[in-house]
Amino acid sequence: MAAKLVSILTIVLLLLSCGERAQPYEWDLPQGFPAPDIPENNPMTKEKVALGRALFFARALSFNNTTACASCHLPERAFSEPKARSVGASGVTLKRNASALVNVAYAGTLTWSHNGLRHIEQQLMIPLFADTPIEMGVTNFEDVILARFNTADYKSLTRAAFGDSVLNFDRIVKSLASFVRSLVSFNSAFDDYAYRQIDEALSPSQLRGMELFFSEKMECFHCHGGFNFTQSSKHAFQTLTLKAFHNTGLYNEDGNGAYPIDDQGLIDVTLEGSDMGHFRAPTLRNVALTSPYMHDGSIASLAGVIEFYAAGGRGKGINNPWKSQFVKGFDMTKQERDDLINFLHGLTDESFIKNKNHHPPIPAPSTIIMSHN
Structure with missing residues (x-):
C-alpha cells in the first residue's frame, strides 16, 4: 500500500512539474483495452504530445536542416517509408527499413533487433545522436539545433508542456516519445468484427483469410499474435514479453546460417550464435500500407511475403539451421493466398x-534557419 502511494505521489509531482495547464493525455482505446505501460518519469500529457508532434515534423531537428523524424516515418504510410532502406541526413543509406510507428506504445522491445531497448526514450537516442551511420546527426551540433527552436512558437509549446520555456534534449526526447506513444490504431475492419461484434465488417474472403492466419497450417499467429499482431508486446496488465525475435530463413550466406555481414540481427547485440538472423516480428496492423517488407525491405509486396513463407524461406535460407520452427512452409491455392491478403x-x-x-x-x-557549419 505504501509503495503504491509513493508511486501515485511521484506521478502527481511529475505532472505538477509540467506546465500549469498540462492535462493528462486521454487514450482513444476500444472498451476494455488495456492502457499502454508508461514510464513514471515521463507521464503522458496533451501538451507534451503537442510539442512532440511539432518536433516530429521539424527538419530543424537534424544537423543540416534536411531531415525530420517524419522524413522516414510518413503518416500516410502508417509512419513507415516506401523505401527498402532509409537515408540519413548526411545522405548515407542506412542498413534497415524504417519500422512503422503503429501502437509503438505497446512495444515490448524496440528496433528490428535489440533486446535491451524497452522504452521509446532509449530508442530515440539512436536516430538523434548516432554517428555510425548518421541519421539526424545531432552529435556535436546540439547548441546549433537548440538555437533554431528559440522562437516564440516553441517557447510557448515548451512552457505549456514543462512549466518554463527552456527546451533541451531531455525535453525533446520526452516530448517525441509522448507523441509517438499517442499513435494508437484500433479502428480497422478487423477491430469492428472482433471487438465491436459487427459481423459484416469482414468480407467472406477476409473471414476465410482470418481462419488461415490463425491456423496451424500457415502458423502466422505464432509470431504475430495478440491484439497488436506481434509477440513483442506489453501493456499495463502484461509485463512479460513473449519471444519477440525470429530467424525466418531470409538468408544463409555460408550454408551454416550466416546472414549478410552488414546486418546479422540480434547476434550483433548479444554475441550469442543462436541469435544469428533473429529480427523482431513487427506488428501487422496497417501492414498493407508499409511495403516493402522485412528488416532490409527486400520483399516488395504482401503477395511476395506470403509466397516467401509458403516456401519456408528464400533460397539457401530455407535450410538455415537457426530458422524458426514455425517457418516450415505450406501449400496454398491462389484463392487461399488472395484470402489471406484480403x-x-x-x-x-x-x-x-x-x-x-x-x-x-x-x-x-x-x-x-541557421547554418550548420
Whole structure:
C-alpha cells in the first residue's frame, strides 16, 4: 500500500512539474483495452504530445536542416517509408527499413533487433545522436539545433508542456516519445468484427483469410499474435514479453546460417550464435500500407511475403539451421493466398491514417534557419 502511494505521489509531482495547464493525455482505446505501460518519469500529457508532434515534423531537428523524424516515418504510410532502406541526413543509406510507428506504445522491445531497448526514450537516442551511420546527426551540433527552436512558437509549446520555456534534449526526447506513444490504431475492419461484434465488417474472403492466419497450417499467429499482431508486446496488465525475435530463413550466406555481414540481427547485440538472423516480428496492423517488407525491405509486396513463407524461406535460407520452427512452409491455392491478403488489408485503419493530429500542425511552429557549419 505504501509503495503504491509513493508511486501515485511521484506521478502527481511529475505532472505538477509540467506546465500549469498540462492535462493528462486521454487514450482513444476500444472498451476494455488495456492502457499502454508508461514510464513514471515521463507521464503522458496533451501538451507534451503537442510539442512532440511539432518536433516530429521539424527538419530543424537534424544537423543540416534536411531531415525530420517524419522524413522516414510518413503518416500516410502508417509512419513507415516506401523505401527498402532509409537515408540519413548526411545522405548515407542506412542498413534497415524504417519500422512503422503503429501502437509503438505497446512495444515490448524496440528496433528490428535489440533486446535491451524497452522504452521509446532509449530508442530515440539512436536516430538523434548516432554517428555510425548518421541519421539526424545531432552529435556535436546540439547548441546549433537548440538555437533554431528559440522562437516564440516553441517557447510557448515548451512552457505549456514543462512549466518554463527552456527546451533541451531531455525535453525533446520526452516530448517525441509522448507523441509517438499517442499513435494508437484500433479502428480497422478487423477491430469492428472482433471487438465491436459487427459481423459484416469482414468480407467472406477476409473471414476465410482470418481462419488461415490463425491456423496451424500457415502458423502466422505464432509470431504475430495478440491484439497488436506481434509477440513483442506489453501493456499495463502484461509485463512479460513473449519471444519477440525470429530467424525466418531470409538468408544463409555460408550454408551454416550466416546472414549478410552488414546486418546479422540480434547476434550483433548479444554475441550469442543462436541469435544469428533473429529480427523482431513487427506488428501487422496497417501492414498493407508499409511495403516493402522485412528488416532490409527486400520483399516488395504482401503477395511476395506470403509466397516467401509458403516456401519456408528464400533460397539457401530455407535450410538455415537457426530458422524458426514455425517457418516450415505450406501449400496454398491462389484463392487461399488472395484470402489471406484480403484479411491483412482488413487490418488497415483509415481513421489512423487520416487523423489530423497525426499530421504536421498547421501552421507549423516557426524555427530559425541557421547554418550548420
